[in-house]
Amino acid sequence: MSLLTVGTVAFDKLESPFGKTDKILGGAATYIGMASSLLGVKTGVVSVVGGDFPQEYIDLLESKNIDLAGVEIVKDGKTFFWEGKYHNDLNTRDTLTTELNVLETFNPVVPQHWKTPEVLMLGNLHPMVQQGVLDQLDQRPNLVVLDTMNFWMDIAWDDLMSVIKNVDVISINDEEARQMSGEYSLVKAAKKIMTLGPKTVIIKKGEHGALLFQNEQVFFAPALPLEDVFDPTGAGDTFAGGFSGYLAKTKDYSFENMKRAIVYGSALASVTCEKFGTESLANLAEDTLNERLNRFKELMRFEIEF
């Protein structure tokens, strides 16, 4: 079982009603890699950082059994940096700073020993970078999952349409699904997006859960109701990492198993929300994950005979 991901490894600076941070470890591939690796999946990351990226973070990621052979270090460059401030409701945020830095000229290189991953998770990046990683593989993975955002729809629509033809699963949020499809109804949006390539569409609704669509089938998983959401940064990437990691681990790509994968992804995402950055995910005990999976069972289980 192996999962390769491409995405940002970054510095985040966060402010929420509960406090603020200095520059801390962030980035899509960081969360995806940590979630997948937590499930016991051999996980590799393709990314780029600058010479300012601290050894401490490299050590942390490697201690989580994440293979960083595909992470280029540009000695005289600076790591991608994002600064954001959450509003009181934690559902909306303002971006204060985006410094692309080394990401501007990022040319991903897949290490030789990562050319046959079982699952490929294309984290949110320019669609040509995503396609570039797919092109370097020796054979098509059993499953290719793609995450993207409205920004790429705005500036690289044609490239995005090219790469999504080649993926099995797309994971986007509700507003992005509406933008991509031109449909307000998420049911119609998912159907339209399926005609663009992906057989399976995941629509993330943040605190309102996630919908999984495939052909005529639909599954819904709520977000776990939390007493306190501390910082939602990385929740979507953790979800995607948990989803694709669970599928890599079980090697079962059926709709039934994708439902389980959605629940694993949601359980891990709920952990990410409880502290700033990667802190709670990095310190997750196995008992905690099982306890959350049990809470999902309780939250969604009912029996009706009629």
Added chain:
Amino acid sequence: MSLLTVGTVAFDKLESPFGKTDKILGGAATYIGMASSLLGVKTGVVSVVGGDFPQEYIDLLESKNIDLAGVEIVKDGKTFFWEGKYHNDLNTRDTLTTELNVLETFNPVVPQHWKTPEVLMLGNLHPMVQQGVLDQLDQRPNLVVLDTMNFWMDIAWDDLMSVIKNVDVISINDEEARQMSGEYSLVKAAKKIMTLGPKTVIIKKGEHGALLFQNEQVFFAPALPLEDVFDPTGAGDTFAGGFSGYLAKTKDYSFENMKRAIVYGSALASVTCEKFGTESLANLAEDTLNERLNRFKELMRFEIEF
């Protein structure tokens, strides 16, 4: 099995991106009564209408086996009228007209043969009217469910606090739960509201489903994803009527059975959204309800062993 409800029986005039209506049948008690009666529950309504309320609507409601003995007709008065226009997303709306009319001096009278209902559903009205109905009963019902809205929190807080001390279940939307509790987290909001009286709290999130809280237990039911939401008017009341009607029918007030009741309420609410006003609920075939309950099972069912 019997359910008594108090609430508005009204004229609604609606406009949505899909069209507009003249004055049509509406009101909380109309939807609650129709949903409850559809489940085969003996259902009575306490309300008031004006002399302008057409015989055709009375005939329709009676043809649905709703007992209107508690509906006062003020010959020289006018029926409560609400006019609203939905925005393109159907999640937000503007109220264009609210004419209280006969509701302004409404003094509810519970008919003698309705003084021992098994379930009492207090529809959204002034809390003193709700308390007035409870006070007229010969014995406390097995279950008292209350619906309310932010308007009563703003203008009749103390009365509302008085009546909710006496109810078993409160059903409100997410924003109202936040206003009532002063807590943003819905988990915390529900806990706080439980200290005000109701042992069970239902938080409705519209197209994002509904949460059921009791002690430390939580259950979540999504709204059924629909290709088209035509008109959400009455969906919350249909939900409340389906929920309380199902409990009246089964006479089982356990948390497990409340979960089923939530699913029945959600299934019926999805029907209401598909046409203007009461049209789709009034013409519901039994097969349709069962088909929707099956869709809920599919939507929420997953198996995880670990």
